[in-house]
Amino acid sequence: MPDQRRDDRCSAETRHPSVVLRLVVRNHPGVMSHVCGLFHRRLFNVDGIACLPTADASRSAVLLLVREDARLEQVVRQLAKLVDVLEIRREAAGDDAFGVVAVALGCPAPGSAQWVSFGVTGEARHQVEGYGDPKNRLGTI
Amino acid sequence: MQTNGAGLIVRLLERQGITTIPGIPGGASLPLYDALHGSAIRHVLARHEQGAGFIAQGMARATGVPAVCLGTSGPGATNLLTAIADAKLDSIPLVAITGQVPRAMMGTDAFQEIDTYGLTIPITKHNYLVSSARELLHVIPEAFRIATSDRPGPVVIDVPKDVQLEAITVDAWPEPGRADPATDCTSADVLGAVALLEDARRPVLLIGAGVIAAGASDLVRRLAERGSIPVAATLLGLGAMPAHHPLFLGMVGMHAARATNLILEECDLLVGLGIRFDDRATGKAAEFCPHARILHVDVDASELGKIKTPTLGIQADVGAALRAFMAQINPRPRPAWSARVAELRAAHRLAMPGADDTCRPYGLVRAVAALAGDDVIVTSDVGQHQMWVAQAFPFTRPRQWLTSGGLGTMGFGLPAAIGAALACPDRRVVCFTGDGSLLMNIQELATAAEEKVRVTVILLDNAHLGLVRQQQELFYGGRFHASRFVAAPDFAAIARGFGVEAYDLATASRPAAVLAHALETPGPCLVRVPIAAEANVYPMVRPGGPNREMIDRDAPVSRATASDDTENGGDDARPTP
DSSP states (O other): HHHHHHHHHOHHHHSSOEEEEEEEEEEEETTHHHHHHHHHHHTTTOOHHHHHHHSSEEEEEEEEEEOOOOTTHHHHHHHOTOOOEEEEOTTTTGGGHHHHHHHHTOOOOOSSTTTTOSSSSSSSGSSSTTOGGGTTOOOOO | OOEEEEHHHHHHHHHHTTTTTOOOOOOOHHHHHHHTTSSOOEEEEEEEEHHHHHHHHHHHHSSOOOEEEESSSSSHHHHHHHHHHHHTTOOOOEEEEEOOGGGTTTTTTOOOOHOOOOOOOGGGEEEOOOOOOOOOTHHHHHHHHHHHHSOOOEEEEEEEEHHOOEEESSSSOOOOOOOOOOOOOOOHHHHHHHHHHHHOEEEEEEOOOOHHHOOOOOHHHHHHHHHOOOOEEEEGGSSOOOOOOTTTTOOSSSOHHHHHHHHHHOSSSEEEESSSOOOHHHHHHGGTTTTTTTEEEOOOOGGTTTSSSEEEEEEOOHHHHHHHHHHHHOOOOOOHHHHHHOOOOOSSOOOTTTTTTTTTTHHHHHHHEEEOTOOOOEOOOOOOOHHHHHHOOOOOSSSSEOOOOOOTTOOOOHHHHHHHHOOOSSSSSEEEEHHHHHHHHHHHHHHHHTTTTEEEEEEOOOOHHHHHHHHHHSSSTTTTOOOOOOSSOHHHHHHHHOOOOEGGGGGSSSSHHHHHHTOOOOEEEEEEOOEEEEEEESEEEETTTTTTEEOTOOOOOHHHHHHHOOHHTTTTOOOOO
């Protein structure tokens, strides 16, 4: 029973650990609007973003800290459709990739005790097959 | 060759094979229009940029070939947005070119400056802000390649005025942009699909716009015939299977014939071909085809598993996949399933009251179909008339039926009909519209008159936003609000004022004869048909409800249930952020 109680207190993000995606994108002023806008429009969660030009300045590398849940596959497939996104790879290092960024920004490191994942935006959409269910108030257009 | 950015665009469009471009000029696109002055490309002057966008869409939808529209900066671009978004949701190859203020002025809130690039990110397949004339050499062909490859869609090219004016010497021209080769499916996919089909006792094919985009209509028919598999269509899949084919069940979903939804309810294998499980087709997605395994073929990988988790999802061109399936599938009668389908169809046919009366919705659609013949192209606007046409018009071929499906844009029908008529001058185009929809782009009657297009507008005038009224009657306790037009315009007089021939069936002693004459008119023509405001589209599935729960014309009990059920079905139930 104690285990059960702990499970109840677990946040959604603990049940769905974070994963880091590394993108290679065409480097131009609008490309981050394409990537960030996609997350906003499709109600995907993104907890962290870092972006720098690569050695080849016509490309940029983007790190995205996202939640590993049932919708990750859909996130990747939507990202893959963006013409400016040339490559998508899952970073083996996981949360660690954002450790340095967290220090620079003075923020809790992902996965640390103080770490709070970005809300639960889109939680209702996790059950895509429940689309139209009155419980989540969707699908009644 | 010595030219400037604008001249380069026009030359590249000519090389793409573009012959007609609808648009409206303005300050930031004048260099482009100056370059068009000396071109063989015919410019069609629309009366609103949204009209220009939908004229281009009509051209693209009727032919499958990408079409171009032009707008200037600022309001020119914002007016195009609805037509671009519509093309995105229905996967239509459209290239919209917009003027932009000179780069030196961008970011200063200059006159008619707007962030066209930023505005069009969510509604395009891809977009460009061009920063030099030389860039155009790869941007224009790439735009056409992207617009037509895999799942088609709209591309926006925003060109600042100084880039249009920038001098450039071109030594070698790029190849025109063409669609990438179609995506094939793997042999493992084919084996899996064939196994599912062989295993199925009660299969149904559900076909959508992807079948038409892939040019796979004949393959669908052959697969259906070989496997004795009935075929249902989404709104945008209508025409891909001839309406009179014995295996064709008509449209699925919110306004389907009762039999069609019930057959899907009983199927044990749903083969989704070029569909995206739109909510208007599936009803409550979790209860759609509850007993079925799902084989889903779509060229867009992100559609596989987006709404329904397939037993097998195949990312491939529908045509390529069907050819591969056909090579391995043996003819198979399914007598028990065929008998059950026939039984359901006999018991639950679509009721079409007034089918013999030219002045009532179904009768009008049937009369127009009989008079216009199979060669006609049909466009519609959005609302009750759209559903009556979808239910009752006997479409026989792909690209015969052009309608705004995903975005559901009122105002689509008339300019799309003009575009279809420009692209297919040998065909008659009929635009079914409603009074609410027609008013949203009525200015394009001027374009129709100017271009003398063979467009016959059939206006079903009930002086209401009919489908809004219907939802208020069924789901909001009959509390009608803002769905009635108190001031009812004289549409025939308005059409004549635009130089368009017009008839009003309200005052015609022989309506059928008037209709016949209107469909013979060489130029544009409008026929207004008064329709009772109480005429509703049935059956109707409550928004958000499962497809098996259909409200019928003569079912007061289910009506009461539905209107009490605002908790589950209310329009105000928005997703909470």
